Amino acid sequence: MGIPVFILAGLLVHCVFLVSIFDIYFSSPLVHGMTPQQTPLPPPAKRLVLFVADGLRADSLYELDSSGTPRAPFLRGILENNGSWGISHTRVPTESRPGHVALIAGFYEDVSAVAKGWKENPVEFDSVFNESKYTWSWGSPDILPMFAKGATGDHVYTFCYAAESEDFGAEDAAKLDIWVFDHVKSFFNSSRSNQTLFSALNEDKVVLFLHLLGIDTNGHAHRPNSREYQENIKQVDEGVKEIASLIDNFYGNDGKTAFILTSDHGMTDWGSHGAGHPSETLTPLIVWGAGVNYPQKVTTQLFEDNFLKEWKLENLKRLDVNQADIAPLMASLIGVPFPLNSVGTLPLEYLNTSALFKAESMFTNAIQILEQFKVKMSQKKETTLSILFTPFKPLSASEQINILKKIRLYIEQQKYDEAVSLCKTLINLALEGLSYYHTYDRLFLGLSIAVSFVGWTTYVILVIIKAHTDLTKTVSANKKKSTVLFYGFVSAGMIIAFFLLIQACPWTYYIYCLLPVPVWYAVVKEISVIQDLATNVLSLHIGQFIGFLLVCILGIEILVFSFFYRSALTVGLLVFAGWPVITQLWIQAKTKALIWTLLCVILAIFPLMPVVGREPNIPLVIAAGLLTILISLFLLAYFCKSENKYRDNEDLKVYFYQMFSVALSTYVVGSTHDSLKIKQGLPVMNQIISWMTLVFSPVLLLLSPTFLFERLFSILLSLMSTYLLLSTGYEALFPLALFGLMFVWINMEQEALQHYGLSLKPKLAVFNFTCTMDITQFRQLHLDDVRRSFFFVFFIVTAFFGTGNIASINSFDPASVYCFLTVFSPFMMGGLLLLKVAIPFVLVSCAFEAVQVTTQLSSKSLFLIVLVISDIMALHFFFLVKDYGSWLDIGTSISHYLLVMSLTIFMMVMNGLAQLLTTQRLGLPRRNKHHSM
Known part of the structure; x- marks a missing residue:
């Protein structure tokens, strides 16, 4: 194999190794074709107001300042007297787009989606906004458009400020939040003279979304412990108070508005987010208004952290949720279908409704997640030979029917607690089943890549020994044996390709499963080198x-x-x-x-x-x-x-x-x-x-x-x-x-x-x-x-x-x-x-x-050794990749693999760049400087 061919082959092989991890671990978990599920009872609220204070940490909102007074007196009063509160636990990566998708659509985006774009979502998804009758949103041009673009029909409206406004060097980023509050006020004022808008605002199933980016921007620019960040929290608190009062007055205090304030992610003390520190993943959640529970007084709470004592909230029940749970909560409050791709579980303790409504809502939640499981299972069944298909046994078709019948019977018998408990069991099983089918092909794809890895590394070692050492003697290959060998590997490749074809596998599977064939053919062709090497090692x-x-x-x-x-x-x-x-x-x-x-x-x-x-x-x-x-x-x-x-x-x-x-x-x-x-x-x-x-x-x-x-x-x-x-x-x-x-x-x-x-x-x-x-x-x-x-x-x-x-x-x-x-x-x-x-x-x-x-x-000989070392490291990390444990553990293990794989490709590029930087010179020719050394 010539040098250019070897370099090209090496680049292609490593590109396959690198890309494979996205198919194995980062393929989109979303499925389509589910039937929308809606609670059959009338909802407690006609409209929902969602405030998302981007970059707001839970402790920054809940803790008291040095003088013992709350930073956000209005919101503190709400959680003490009018509503329910807790912590919303986000997942890594703690970035703005995935956080908002989890809040509004109910599912956690995979890391590849973050890499594919900030302003547009790489996959279609359903959301609470899409299911609403009307949604009006104000805020950042980086967040709002993706929810409008994904909506069916023309009922999600966005009002964004200019992207240039998001300036970390500006005097005070709180102006971003002031812009939002001012435009919401103007919007409601103008609706009084616009009959069409006024009628739309008085419909059921209306959502108002205020995206408040000032806190996040001030946190990046000045750090969360700065005066700017903390003053911004006070301004947001005042703004929320004004908007809540404005909306209540607009609707004549009809008691049909539900309010939610939360954050997409927190922020570290040094003003960053994206890793997994608790300051990034613990965000506040305050809910009040129609259909929401009042504060619950308690004497003890089972939380291992010391936050309650620090925040002086140990006597008010803290209701923690996963970030994706907020989407079903919003859907339940205003009576819209749960987002089709949501994996959140409805947090019932936030609801102040009848036991029947809670049970029916939980049943709707369970059916909605079960629908995803069914679609995922049927998709996998269609692309797998029946004799090789292994179903998810804990949730067989008969088991699904049995559980659903039991839940319905419990509801009819008014055994609501039992119904809710069984719904939660069904949700957990369906989520396990979704994960099972999502990772169904992971084992055989992983084995294919591992076999290719070993083969490639072996081949590079053989090339080093054959071309750059005195350990072996070149032996001419037997033509007859070479022909048999070639047709043997071609036959193996054809069998693998046929096997993939009849299962209607994606085209990328052909690359991963067929790659070991040419790689190991190249290794076996060098059998004489292996024999020589074995003889020399023994001596x-x-x-x-x-x-x-x-x-x-x-x-x-x-x-x-x-x-x-x-x-x-x-x-x-x-x-x-x-x-x-x-x-x-x-x-x-x-x-x-x-x-x-x-x-x-x-x-x-x-x-x-x-x-x-x-x-x-x-x-x-x-x-x-x-x-x-x-x-x-x-x-x-x-x-x-x-x-x-x-x-x-x-x-x-x-x-x-x-x-x-x-x-x-x-x-x-x-x-x-x-x-x-x-x-x-x-x-x-x-x-x-x-x-x-x-x-x-x-x-x-x-x-x-x-x-x-x-x-x-x-x-x-x-x-x-x-x-x-x-x-x-x-x-x-x-x-x-x-x-x-x-x-x-x-x-x-x-x-x-x-x-x-x-x-x-x-x-x-x-x-x-x-x-x-x-x-x-x-x-x-x-x-x-x-x-x-x-x-x-x-x-x-x-x-x-x-x-x-x-x-x-x-x-x-x-x-x-x-x-x-x-x-x-x-x-x-x-x-x-x-x-x-x-x-x-x-x-x-x-x-x-x-x-x-x-x-x-030669650079080739040394670089081949480097290639072997880095590939052995990469194989190490390939086996260390996790698909269990915390999201941070999973993300870190994959990052390690990606880094080493990128390093291998990157070093090839660096080798060429180093030659350019060391040997090339600009300018007119001068006197001859070449000489023999």
Whole structure:
């Protein structure tokens, strides 16, 4: 297999591995074709008002301030005197769109839906708004349109402010909520002179939705403990009071309006959400009005947390719900069909209705979820051979009929408690059955991918051994055997394809199930290599072989462990610090070894630092900028003194421009955050400089000389000028420590070369990246090259986890991009944050490029070893993926797999980018600098 074909095959195989996880774990759980289910009794309310205070934490609303008074006196009065209250437990990811879908449609979106778009939902779904007679909504253009677009007919109306209003750098985001309250008031005032609107407002089954984004925006910009966030809560409280009074007066206090106030998600102390901290997943729920229970006095409550005592609410019954339970509650209050895809369970304790109404509503809830189960089962049955189909036994057709008959009998006999209890049992069974059929194909798809994984890794190892070592001798294949082998695998592929065809499987299943065929065909074709290898291994000292194997396993396990505990990287770096002592490098190069040890220890500190929960520390960012300039001056002085006759002194001007860019970035960071602190917004000039720096930094880099140290130095300066603009604290120092270690690593690898007695050891001072095109013939792989590749993978993982973890990447903290923009733009902000994550990767990749060319190895041979290491890690995480436990556990395990799989593909891209950044140069041709080394 040629190099281009191998690279293409590798990319395709890894893309399949990566995409497969979405089919296996992230396929949409929604089904269509159910019959709408509605409670047959008249509802207690004619209309519903839903207030969603985006980003409002439960404790921020319920707790008393330092003077012992409530932050939201009106809402406090409601829960003490007029309504019911509790905590709504959200799921990860705690983002705005999924939170609103759970509230209004009753189901939890899968993570893939979050990735597919913020403003539009990737799948069609039913909602309380869709089932209503009329819905009017006011608020954010990021949330409201998706509920209107998914509605059948023209009865969901939206009133949105401009997207530019969502500015994290604005003086006070509470204006967003004031906009909503003002427009609702104007709406009701105008309805008095508009007979059509007035008539519509007086219909039954009406919903009014007020989306209040100010608290969320102020939380991101100023943190939840800030005066702005807490003042915004008071303003929302006053606004809710005014709107509730306005609506009651409009309808003549008819007592037919139900009110609900809740939040889509909370927020961490540091102003982010998206991971799974309790401050993000605990949101308030206050319900009052028509059909809602009054406060229930109690003496004891069974909650393990200490919130009730802190909030001085221990004597009022707290009614906790899952976020998806709010949708059936809303549907029940106004008498609309339960959303078709809802998986919520009606929280009966919130209802102040007859026992019959509660029982009938619960029965409707059970039937609605059972309908989803039936559709899901029939879909799976249609696409599975009858002899292979295994039904969900706890809820067989006869069992369904039996339970439904019992519930109906209990209701007729007025045994309402028994009916409700049996309904809850039926709901739980139906939800279990939905999960069972949703994951029905997971086992055989997972096995197919695992078999492909093992086959691919085996094939890459065989390619390494065959092409880059002296362990085997090439043996020509027997043509007759090869033909039999080929037709054997083709036949196996045809059988698998036929099996999938008769089951009407999706086209992606063909890819996952057929992939092992060509992969294992490639492995079996190399049977002669396997035989040679087995012979050579047996002739080796078995103790040495086992020792080498154990070291490899231990190294990979440390890498895997670091995904769960960042401190494992600290342990690894401290072990690396002793590398010169373990080998003989300490004797050969004492100064370099000492610096290596020192830098390993310095870098080992970063994984021990907090990743989230820290306040911005702009002085540290400024210090990092000044330190970069200081190091630059020292290196420039060194380059000026260097006696390199091939170096053009005019090239040094490029570095002065880059140093000026770093200085400018340092100034912009300090200036921007000072401006935001005094609420003057993002200065336009700072924004222009930031974007120009981002665009022109790579251009300056490509103008610099391609000599090894000069080009690497230029890469650091170019990346640092952008990285500083994206930093808010100690992480600004991380690239400096990482680059220092990479710089010494290149030198240390030079010292390690003499172990092989290589006479063509290049002199690094005059080494030019453009003179490295013909090194593939220099030497074969040695065991030490496995160590080099492992170092590279370890440093890549360190580049990612050195200042962050899965939770910190998931958490949305826009403070890092304030130099570029403050107006909410998820894709732009996300792109800039990904760039920040990628910059340390680029530093490591460029250093590895330098290592492989100076140690006279082809990038292919070293990269193949890297591929094997990362694939073994990926297979690890494939088996560690969970589909049980908390949503955070499930999400984290999948994130680990996605990260390693992305890393494998990403390193292929990084390899090409590193070659571009190290070898290419812009500008007119100058005097010939090429020379033999």
